[in-house]
Amino acid sequence: MTCHSKPHPAQCADSQPETLHLEQFVQTHEPAIRLASFIGIFALVALWELMAPRRALTVPKTARWASNLGLVVLNTLVLRLLFPAAAVGVAAVAAERGWGLLNIYPLHPALALVLAVAALDLVIWVQHVLVHAVPALWRLHRVHHADLDYDLTTGARFHPLEIVLSMLIKFATILVLGPSVVAVVIFEVVLNATSMFNHGNVRLPIALDRWLRWVLVTPDMHRVHHSIEDDETNSNFGFNLSLWDRLFGTYRNQPRAGHQGMTIGIRDHRDPREVDRLPGMLALPFRGAVTGYAINRRQWPDPMPGGESQ
Numbered sequence: 368m369t370c371h372s373k374p375h376p377a378q379c380a381d382s383q384p385e386t387l388h389l390e391q392f393v394q395t396h397e398p399a400i401r402l403a404s405f406i407g408i409f410a411l412v413a414l415w416e417l418m419a420p421r422r423a424l425t426v427p428k429t430a431r432w433a434s435n436l437g438l439v440v441l442n443t444l445v446l447r448l449l450f451p452a453a454a455v456g457v458a459a460v461a462a463e464r465g466w467g468l469l470n471i472y473p474l475h476p477a478l479a480l481v482l483a484v485a486a487l488d489l490v491i492w493v494q495h496v497l498v499h500a501v502p503a504l505w506r507l508h509r510v511h512h513a514d515l516d517y518d519l520t521t522g523a524r525f526h527p528l529e530i531v532l533s534m535l536i537k538f539a540t541i542l543v544l545g546p547s548v549v550a551v552v553i554f555e556v557v558l559n560a561t562s563m564f565n566h567g568n569v570r571l572p573i574a575l576d577r578w579l580r581w582v583l584v585t586p587d588m589h590r591v592h593h594s595i596e597d598d599e600t601n602s603n604f605g606f607n608l609s610l611w612d613r614l615f616g617t618y619r620n621q622p623r624a625g626h627q628g629m630t631i632g633i634r635d636h637r638d639p640r641e642v643d644r645l646p647g648m649l650a651l652p653f654r655g656a657v658t659g660y661a662i663n664r665r666q667w668p669d670p671m672p673g674g675e676s677q
C-alpha cells in the first residue's frame with residue numbers, strides 16, 4: 368500500500384513510512400502474534416486458576432479440556448482454510464481502496480484506534496444478544512453454554528458454524544467501519560485475552576472486582592451469564608467492556624444462588640457424553656428442541672385461575 372494509492376490526500380498525513388512498516392509487519396505476522404498471545408495468556412490464567420480457584424469443578428478436567436481445546440484447534444483450522452487472509456486482510460483491502468468510515472473520514476490515529484476497538488466490541492455485544500434471541504442461532508451458541516463447568520477453556524469453546532458466522536459479521540463490520548490493520552489485531556488479541564480472563568475460574572478480591580467491572584467484564588460478572596437460570600443467562604452479554612450491558616439494561620450484579628451455589632450450563636443438555644465430548648458438542652446444535660432460553664421461545668407461567676393475565 369502506497370500513499371499515492373489512497374483516494375484522498377488527507378489520508379497521507381498519518382501514513383508515515385514507520386506506520387506503513389508497522390501495519391505490514393502486523394499483517395504478515397498476525398498468526399504468530401495471535402498464537403503467542405493465546406499461549407501466554409492461557410498459561411497465566413491457568414496458573415491463576417490453580418492458585419486461587421473460585422469454584423470446585425464438577426466434572427473431570429482432562430476430558431473437558433481435551434474437548435474444549437480440540438474445538439479451538441478445529442476452529443483455527445477451519446478459519447485458516449476458509450479465510451486465509453483473515454480479518455486483517457479485509458482491513459488492509461479496505462484501507463487500500465478507501466472503504467469504510469475511518470478511511471473516508473480519517474481521524475487522529477490514536478482516536479481512530481480507540482473508536483475502532485470500542486465499535487468492534489459493541490458489534491460483538493449485539494451479535495451475542497442476537498445469538499441468544501434467534502432460535503436457530505441459539506442452537507449454535509448453546510454449545511458454548513452447555514459446558515458443565517466454567518473455566519478459561521469455556522471462553523474458547525464455540526461451535527465452528529458460530530465461529531464462521533462471527534467472522535463474516537466481523538468482515539462486514541470492518542468494511543463499514545474501516546479500522547486499521549493494527550486496530551483489528553489489537554481488538555482480536557484483547558478480546559481473546561479478556562475472554563479467557565472473564566471465563567476464568569479465578570478469585571478476585573471483591574473490592575477489586577467491584578472497581579474493575581466499571582470498565583471491564585470480570586469473571587464474577589460473566590459467570591452470571593452461564594447460569595442455568597434463563598433470566599440470568601439472558602444478562603451480562605459483554606465479553607470485554609462492561610459498558611454495553613449497563614447502557615442497554617442487561618446488567619445483572621450477582622447470581623441469585625451465589626457463585627458457589629449456582630449451577631453452570633443449560634437445562635435439557637447435561638449428559639457429559641453429549642456436552643463434554645467433541646462429537647457430541649459438534650452435533651449439539653442439531654439435537655433436541657430449541658429450549659426456552661431463546662427469547663421468543665420462553666415459556667411463561669399460566670395466568671392465575673380466574674384472574675387477569677399480567
Ligand SMILES: [Zn+2]
Pocket residue numbers: 495499508512592
Ligand atoms: Zn451467551
